Amino acid sequence: MRHFDLVIIGTGSGNSIAGPAFEHLDIAILEKGAFGGTCLNVGCIPTKMYVHPADLADGARRAGELGVDAHVDRVRWTDIRDRIFRRIDAIEAGGREYRTGERTPNITVYTGTAKFLDARTIDTGTGETITADRIVVAAGGRPTLPDVAGLSDPAGYGPGHRLHTSDTIMRIDELPKSLVVLGGGYIAAEFAHVFASFGTQVTQLVRSDRLLRSQDAEVSAAFTAAADRRYDVRTHAGLTKVVESETGVRVEFDSPEGPQTVEADLVLVAIGRTPNSDLLDVAAAGLDTHADGRLIVDEYQRTSVPGIWALGDISSDYALKHVANHEAKVVAHNLQHPDDLIRTDHRFVPAAVFTDPQIASVGLTEEQAKARQLRYVTKVQNYGDIAAGWAREDSTNFAKVIADPATGLILGAHIIGPEAATVIQPFIQAMSLGQTVAEVARGQYWIHPALSELVENALLGLELDAEIPDLLPR
Numbered sequence: 001m002r003h004f005d006l007v008i009i010g011t012g013s014g015n016s017i018a019g020p021a022f023e024h025l026d027i028a029i030l031e032k033g034a035f036g037g038t039c040l041n042v043g044c045i046p047t048k049m050y051v052h053p054a055d056l057a058d059g060a061r062r063a064g065e066l067g068v069d070a071h072v073d074r075v076r077w078t079d080i081r082d083r084i085f086r087r088i089d090a091i092e093a094g095g096r097e098y099r100t101g102e103r104t105p106n107i108t109v110y111t112g113t114a115k116f117l118d119a120r121t122i123d124t125g126t127g128e129t130i131t132a133d134r135i136v137v138a139a140g141g142r143p144t145l146p147d148v149a150g151l152s153d154p155a156g157y158g159p160g161h162r163l164h165t166s167d168t169i170m171r172i173d174e175l176p177k178s179l180v181v182l183g184g185g186y187i188a189a190e191f192a193h194v195f196a197s198f199g200t201q202v203t204q205l206v207r208s209d210r211l212l213r214s215q216d217a218e219v220s221a222a223f224t225a226a227a228d229r230r231y232d233v234r235t236h237a238g239l240t241k242v243v244e245s246e247t248g249v250r251v252e253f254d255s256p257e258g259p260q261t262v263e264a265d266l267v268l269v270a271i272g273r274t275p276n277s278d279l280l281d282v283a284a285a286g287l288d289t290h291a292d293g294r295l296i297v298d299e300y301q302r303t304s305v306p307g308i309w310a311l312g313d314i315s316s317d318y319a320l321k322h323v324a325n326h327e328a329k330v331v332a333h334n335l336q337h338p339d340d341l342i343r344t345d346h347r348f349v350p351a352a353v354f355t356d357p358q359i360a361s362v363g364l365t366e367e368q369a370k371a372r373q374l375r376y377v378t379k380v381q382n383y384g385d386i387a388a389g390w391a392r393e394d395s396t397n398f399a400k401v402i403a404d405p406a407t408g409l410i411l412g413a414h415i416i417g418p419e420a421a422t423v424i425q426p427f428i429q430a431m432s433l434g435q436t437v438a439e440v441a442r443g444q445y446w447i448h449p450a451l452s453e454l455v456e457n458a459l460l461g462l463e464l465d466a467e468i469p470d471l472l473p474r
Contacts, residue, residue, distance in 0.1 A: 002108075004028045006335070007122060007132040009114050009280065011095065012037020013312050013324035014138025017332045018099075023106055028130055030122070032113040032279075035095040038140050038313065039321040040088060042167045047190055049084040050170065051354045054197035058356055065393055075198040077175040085171065114139075116285035119305050136331055137287075137295060137303070137310040139280060141273040141319065143167055146182070150242035151269060162249045162266050163242070166191065169268050176200055176265035180251050182239065184211040186353040188270035189223070192231060193355040202231035203262050205253060209235050212353065216365040216414040218380070218400060223416060226357055226396065234260070242267060275314045299343040301331045309335070318349050348431040352421035357397050360420040362428050363412030369402055377405045381458035383417045387449030392418060401427065401458045405465045408436035413458075419451055426455045438468045 005025040008014045015035070018027050034041040053075075063070040100109045112125020121131050143165035145152055151163065158168040166187050177200065181192045184206030196202045204211070210224040211233065227233050238254040249267045253260055275293045282289065288296040288304035295303055295315040303310050309331045312324035327344055334341045350362040369376045383389035383397040397417025403410050413427035430440045441459035446452055460468060 001121075002028075002128070002130050004108075004130060004132045006134050006136070007130065008136045008138065009122075010037060010138035010140055010312070010314075011035045011099070012039060012138060012140055013321070013328040014136055015095070015099070016325070016328050017136060017335070018104070018107060019332070021332070021336055025106060027107045028110060028124075028132065029099055029107055030110045030112070030114040030124055032111070032125065035092050035099070037138075039324075041092060042170070044321050046084050046088055046170055047166070047187075047194075048354055049087075050080065050194045051190060053080055054194040055356065057199075058193075058197040072199070075175060077198070078173070081171065113279060115279075115281045116287075119285045119308065133307065134335065135308045136335075137277075137280065137282075137308065137314055138312045138324070138328070139276040139314050141275045141313040143269065144272040144274045145269060146239060146271055148239045148242065150244065151182075151239070156244070157269070162244050164266060164268050166268070166270055169266070172266070178248075178264035178266075179203070180205065180249065180262055180264045180267045181270060182251075182267065183270040183272070184208060184213065185270065185272060186212065186351075186355075187273075188268070189227070189353055189355040191268055191270060192227065196231045197356070201264075203234065203264065204231065205234045205237040205239065205251065205262070207236070207238060212359065215353075215359060215361060216400060216412075217367055218398075219359060219361070219414050219416045222396065222398070223355075223357065223359060226416075227355075230356075234262075273313065273319060277314055300334055300341045301327055301344060302334075317346070318351070320349065320351055323349055348428060350424060350428045352424075354421065357416050358418065358420040359414075359416050360424040361412070361414045362424060363410065363431055364402060365412060365414065366400075366402055369411060374411070375405065376402050376411055377463050378402050379458050379461040379463075381454055381461060383451075383454060386451075386453045386457060388451045388453065389417075391449075394418070399423070399454045399458045401462065403437055403462050403464065405463065408438055408464055408466070409434070410437060410440075415454070417454075423451050423454055426452065437462055437464060438466075438472065441468060442470070442472045 007028045009030045011031040057072050060070040060072050099107055110124035110126050114125055115123045117123055123129050157163045157165055175198055179195050179200050179202050181188050181204040192202050192204050210220050212220045212223050236256050241252040243250045248263050248265055251262045277293045286305050295310040297303055297310050297315045301309050301311055311327035311331050313319045316323055330344045348362055353359040379401050381399045383394035399415040402412040410431050415424050437459045446456040
């Protein structure tokens, strides 16, 4: 039985830990699937590579509103798909070759489904069992399948089937004429946007009363209305049965109007993701988990078992690549400096939904501020009230900022509209650096007429206890 100084399970953000500072250690890396993890292979990178051409296609259709008559002649699905995965697959192959080749001689790669036998012993899934002094669990997650007739069997998804998850739908051979999207979260929202923009007839089914319920309520309501104008959104839909045939898929669900049925070429199940802790049999190692299966970690990313660390989707509250990267840096430092541990910084974690309209958020929603009984003020700034919004004839999108009226500190910011993921950055910076509303709004130039004026005007519109001066003293 071979012994290692360090074992890393997963090659997403966890793979970055095994850098030059660890060259003196004998390291095992365990990966059951593609190198690079969720983000590279089936997550944020390929999906955004689909979103950009979708934005172009949708923009052409809406150009007439601005006096430009344009149309989309054809969407070459296989060309889009192959362009994306030629790059993705080459990066995956390069990462695998790097770890298995001569450039990292201190690293041994095992390509099987790992399982804990105890807190220091792992079955690699390749016929070999190994032990380790220290272990990093960064094994990510997988799409959640609903406990609904016709949907619960993982073997019923992917090539050769009409059922798909986000892991499989991006590699289909042809663009479907019709698609049912199950779920109301960010994955469902992004794929509904992509396929609707490419001309697919999309029906989205969600159990609740609106889409993207984790967003601020005003943003969630605005997005639900915008989505329903683009494709068929069915709220209060309780799935009962899905039947696949050679010609299509029939989705049966309950609604306030009674039992309903929708038929389509394909079904995309996008109801969430499940941490892979169960596949690892973490109970055998004595690792504590949350009710949803995520590993419990402290502020240093330590699990309940000394010597075992965890990061990313398998343990984090945030299924976000930028969070997993931050946690990997923390784990790498703490492995090197056990007497000088650093904490992860989860105070102001931003997120974005790359749909149309685009959405970005950081900090508290108004509902959360109310629940915490905080004293706060808000300002909703419409895109249509700034010059860059006039250029787009924008009449629906907005930014919403929440602040402490006494201190002038920003508590949260939420944007729905063009380039929201970029426009929100001044809010993120202000919150992270402790800058006040006055300092951000008046302490710098704002390019006119740019979308960033949305932030400036939102800040200036807040009714704080102290009036914001026209100029700050220098």
